Amino acid sequence: MSPVKATIKQIINKIAGSPAYIRGEILDQLKPFALFDAGVIAQPELTIDWHPHSGVATITFPYDADLNHADSEGNGDTIKSRGLQWMASGSGVWHKENYVAQQDHIGILQLWLLLPPAEETTPVHYFNLQPDEVPQVENVRILLGEYKGVKAAAPISHNVSYLHICIKKGQVFDWQLPRGQTRGFAYPLTGSLSISGQIFHAEQLALLQEYPSSQRVELSITAESDSEFVLALTEPWTYDIVSQYGQIHTNSSALEIGKQKIKLLGNTLAKYQTTG
Template sequence: MMRHQSKRYVVAVVPSEQASDGAGVRLRRAVGMHGLPEVGPFLLLDEIHSSDPSAYIAGFPPHPHRGFETVTYMLSGQMQHRDSTGGQGVITGGDVQWMTAGSGVIHSEMPAQQDGLMWGFQLWLNLPSAQKMRPPEYIELKSDSIPEVKLDGLTVRVIAGAFEGATGPAPERDTQPLYLDVRMTAGARHEIQVPEGHDCFVYVYDGVLTTEANGAQVTVPRKSTAQLSRVGSVAAETGTGASFLLIAGKPLGKPVARTGPFVMNTESELEVAMTDYRTGRLVQAPPKR
């Protein structure tokens, strides 16, 4: 099959913002703030990157979720996850924890280290209306299960979706997510294929990336997000080297109602979620492991 030759253009380049969450963890918010509230089915992307224990040691004590999924990807450090399905484990550099809140979970994410570098990301992926009340699920993807593709000047870890014949170990979802960790050496260029119609963004966590569409070049600096159009491939180029997350997914086309830890489609569904949490009925589905 012939590949589509057009290139996605940059809709916006948005610097990440400093934020605090959990019990006082300092982080950078790349998606989910005023400048970029969401990109298709992706509701939030946070980055923790610090060697200062005071920035992360308080962690994220037990808290509720309903109606979406969280994907935690560690580059360095150790984070302990526990939730009300009975799922628990420590993820470290290269590992992924995929938590489906569904109808409701109580979970915690706490550092499993007292000092040293903590570097990782958490992505929120929305669920379709019909699956928001599905049973919760805890999935752990160890680093050695994530395929790594090496091309000229390019190394790509395939967490979800497919790239150059490699398929990530993430669970199949209606949103057909593509989640790539891309590292490019100085002077590298590559065109990355993304499914047509998918919402797409890149978050540059190190170095500087240049992307090109219709003859125009746009620079995406470190700690910034580029939201891209829905058609074509992603043209990636770097002069000095760049590392970035490329994330894409099929739009859900439904309204989003969210407050704090709950993501539903209507305000009335949010009210039900909050009432269920206050009255101890949030965790109602049988555990699925």
């Protein structure tokens, strides 16, 4: 079967006052990507206080800012600008985030990946990568997955690609998409890009047309101006979704396990803060 050229199915614009791009029916077209919050905040510091997750992996990419992280598992780290944090919450975790701008603004990309039944009630899996720990091939940094035979620094069990790419005006990023990764998006942090002649700009999300898993797909992204962007690809999600706030699972039993763990951790955290 001859490869087809990737096209854009829909361009999703930012809504004023909201960082969320995966909204409404877009979730059905991108899951297991369950959330993508992105954008620039014009302030020198931002703190997101203690809050819980279970059943999802939160994947955070700070840019033009450093991320200070703490969680109920005892992890406490600073992830420098354009590094990566992975926190697969499993049966439950509380964490807080503090972002400190390098100049006068904070850039944040946060992607949520649903965990399958085998992982959604397991212990927390956490790692972070500093910018110089992210493998790079030419102008492509491999945050997750693999590109041109080079694997990401930290392996995960999911069929996912997450790339950070910088290209100059007129340059073209060409790639045959990995087998099975039939849904995904491109998002420019800066600049303007085009796919099959359709142009999209910074802070617009280009939802890619999905093809059957047997179809080979060639993706060509042209820089209409100097651009920095991320490309996220995944295989389709085959499970149900049962959710409550930041807890997302495949069934009500797993959600209940997460709720109980979150409650227990929350009580312990509150007691520690009171006595501590």
